[in-house]
Amino acid sequence: MQRRLPGLLILVVSVGCLQVGVAAGLTTTAARLGAGTGAVAACDGDGFTFKPVIDTSGRITTVTTSGIHGACAGGTLRLTLVNGTASVGSGSVALPSAGFSGSADVSISPQPLSSGVTAVHAAIEGP
Numbered sequence: 001m002q003r004r005l006p007g008l009l010i011l012v013v014s015v016g017c018l019q020v021g022v023a024a025g026l027t028t029t030a031a032r033l034g035a036g037t038g039a040v041a042a043c044d045g046d047g048f049t050f051k052p053v054i055d056t057s058g059r060i061t062t063v064t065t066s067g068i069h070g071a072c073a074g075g076t077l078r079l080t081l082v083n084g085t086a087s088v089g090s091g092s093v094a095l096p097s098a099g100f101s102g103s104a105d106v107s108i109s110p111q112p113l114s115s116g117v118t119a120v121h122a123a124i125e126g127p
Contacts, residue, residue: 043124044069050079050120059111060089063120066103073100074127081108081117088112097127 046067053062063079074097081089091106 043072043075043127048122050122052114052117053105054114055111058113058115060108060114060117061111063091063106063108064103065106065122068095068100068102068104068124070100070102072124072127073097075124076126077104077106078123078125079106079108080121081112082119082121083112083116084118088116095124095127 044067046069048065049067051064051066052060053064055061060081063081065077065079068077073095075095076092077095078092079090080087089108089110089112091108093104093106095104
């Protein structure tokens with residue numbers, strides 16, 4: 001048995017090297033490849049204020065977000081409520097292009113218990 005072990009080991013290593021060599025010889029071509037850079041400007045640099053609306057069972061149903069700069073009008077406000085690193089609820093609302101007052105109510109789904117929310121993450125896409 002001990003005489004076969006070195007031979008078996010050499011065979012396994014040889015087959016492994018052969019597989020790597022065959023894979024290295026395969027050609028791949030991409031139909032398209034692109035890259036680029038672009039500046040992303042923030043429409044509001046000083047942040048927002050969040051006020052949760054809590055129902056009688058202790059669940060957050062809506063988050064009133066205020067202090068949104070007028071330059072964000074026409075964008076979409078997206079909120080995610082988290083507990084640590086886990087998302088426990090989210091929602092979004094389109095900010096009107098005209099007559100924007102700087103605040104928006106975002107309906108949350110699913111509606112987490114307020115005691116299970118440790119942070120609110122917000123982002124505005126667009127305008």
